[in-house]
Structures are given as C-alpha cells and as structure tokens.
Amino acid sequence: MQDMGVISEHREYEYSVNPSFLTKFLKVMLFISIGTTVLLLISNFMQFELVSSGTITKSSADANDTRQHFLSILRLAIFIVTSITFLMWIYRANKNAQGFSSKTLEFTPGWAVGYFFIPVVSLYLPYRAMREIWRVSSAPDHWRTQPGSALLQWWWAVWLASNFSGFAAARFSMHIKSLADIQHATIASILSNCINILAYILALSVVVAISTKQRKLVDEGSGNSFDADGLATNN
Template sequence: MLPAGAPVSSLGLLVAAVGGLALVALCDVFSLFAGFRLRAVIDADGGFVAAPQQELDAAASLYETAGRYQVTVYLPAAIIFVIWFFRMRRNTGLMAPDQFRNGPGWAIGAWLIPLVNLWMPYRIALDMWGAATPLPAEGERYRARTWPVNLWWGLFVFSVLFNRYAGTKYKNAETLTEIKNAVVQYMAADVLHIVAAAAAVHFTVRLTAMQRLKATEGPFRPAVAKETSA
C-alpha cells in the first residue's frame, strides 16, 4: 500500500513546465521563420547565391535575434522542467522506493554532469514511470508502456546533438553558400526541437496524471468488470 498522505504532484508546477516548453517551441517557430527569410534573401537573385548587402544584413540580424530569444527562453524553461523532474522523483520515490537505482538528488545532478546527462535522466524517468504505473489487479497481466519516455528522450538527445552540429557549421560559415547550408541544418534542428518539446509535454502530462491517480486511488489498477448474461 502507499504510505499515508502520499503527496500529489502540483498542477501549478506542471502548468509552469508545460508553459516553458511551449515558449521554447514558439521561439523555435520564430527561428524557422527567420531562417526561411534569410535563405530567401540569399537565393533571391534567380537561384544564384547572391544578395543585396542591406537586405542580407537585415535578414541576418533577424536570425540572430531569433537565436537570442531561443537562448533567453531555454534556460528558465530548463530550470522549471528540472524542478518538476526533481519533485516528481521525490513523490514517486515515496510510492515505490525499490523501483529506483539512485537517490532523489540525482534527479538534479544527472542533468549537470557532461556525458552522464545523455543517459542518466532517461534512467530516472523510466524508474519514475514504473513507480507511477498502477500494479496489475489479481490475475491480470499488465506491463507499463514506456514509449512516451523513449520517444521524448530520443528526440531530446538527437535534437541537442544536431543543434550543436548545426551551430558549429553556422559559426564557421564564411561564404553565402556555406551560410545557406548551415541555416538549412539549423532549421532542421529547430523542427526537431519543436517535435521534442511536444513529446516532452506529452511525457510530463502523462506522468503527472499517473502519479496523481496512483496517489489518490491506490496502487492497484481497478479490475475490469466482466459482463454477465442474464
């Protein structure tokens, strides 16, 4: 059984985390728009890689502004998400302490250690998912579906790594052709960021709902009622 007074996850913190992810996605959409504009200016002269200097400067300035917005919004959104992650680890840890391989402090520390942050938060998320999943009713076979965790983490890691690669290409670009190619790669990274943010929202909402349900209704899944013929 669950311990008396098992904590219920805060809906306010969930709303803040989802709102931060939504702002990150909106900044990525703005970056996509700015990228399309910069690419259009470069290719404006009949498909040749040439552009009037004034238009090019304006488009490049807008693209750099979009990048600053992304950085400005990403940091507070990441902090809020990690706070939610830690609170969820603490709450689910009270439900099923034997499900976890590491202490609750790792729900914060795992994000801060290079290389470790590529896999350890995923392990913690899987442990939380298992702890928040109701136990099967007697005689019932049930296995938690972990695809929301796998989808979120796969998209997140791939988008981060690809964004760093695109950033290096853009920083080292010298000719208009190189700038255009780097912008295209950055735009692909923005699309990945948007999809990863949507997957993170799904994971966050699902896990919070599972934890609240288990905290309020008990550890077992309700038995499925069987219809009986008259």
C-alpha cells in the same frame, strides 16, 4: 483459513511536494518554447530564401541579421528558463515517486537531475531515472515489474538528436566564409529546429502523462477529484 493471495491493501497516496503550480508553469514554458522555435524556423526559411535569391542588398541583409539575432537570443532565454523548470519538475516528480513507493528507488531526486550534467552517463542515466519515475507512478508497489514506455523512448531519442543537431548547426555557423556556407548553416539550423520542436512536443507529452499518473494516485487515495492543473476539489 483465509486465502492470503486475495487480500489487497488499500493505500492512500499523498504528494511529498505538490507539483501543481510547477507543472502548470512548465507546460506553459514548453508551449512558449514550441512557438518561439517555430518563429525561428520561419525566420531561417526567410534567410535561406534571401541567400538563394542572389540579390542581397545591405538593408535586406541588416534586417535579416537583426531578426535572426533577436529570435536567437529570445529562444536562448526561453530555453534556459524552460530547462531549469523542467529539471525542477523532474526533482519533484522523483521526490513524489519516492513517497509513493514502499521500496527504495535506484535514483534519488538529486541524481535524477544531476546525471544530466555528467559527461557520458548523461547519454543514458537520465532516461533510466525518468523511466523509474514513470514505473513508480504507474504502480508504486509493483513498479519493478512495470513495462517501459515507448513515449519515454521516443522523447529520449529525439532529445539526444536535438543536442547533436544543435551542436552540428553551431559548428556550421562558426565556419562561414561564403554565401554557400550561409546556405549550409541555414539548412543545418532548419533541421535542428524541426527536431527541437518534436523534442518539446514529446517532453510536453511526458510531463502530462507522468503528472496525470501521479495525480490519479493521489486522487484515488484521498477521494478528491482534481482539475486540469492538479488542484484538488473535494467531492
């Protein structure tokens, strides 16, 4: 009698929605976000040095304000585009995970995105949705027994820290009445930007890790190999 315990079933996995272009675009936007935040961080240091010098002329103050406003608006625009792209990527990653697994997932694609916008639960449920995507992408048929990821934990912790630090920096900038207040606000902005840079780097790492896991499933099932952007090349 054949031992049923040694029987393994080969499954072929396919993308429900091919994420290749979106993943590539998201990675580009994350790199741009990192670069823009670094520029704003440098600008903040320049502002702190100007305020600390004790000698501020009208021309230097105007130049500083123009530079800061331009970089702030630029970063905001890039942040909006990157955030929308990231949420679209989460939706597609979850949808693909739904197709990979033969078992029902706890989070639907819509709620994997929607929980980001609901107060209180947004502090934890989006992380759980991402953890589920990670587990399914690692082992679609046995994902419930898969361990979590330290990378995901760090990404989520730093993401929360970036939100809180950004809120604190905004509060400092709204109560400026003296040069000392400008210094304090600038320091808060510097710390916030440092955390933001780390958050972007970790987000990029998460995107690369999950997309690589899902691409590997499709690759092994189809017999194709994939390039760095997830585009199939027939063997």
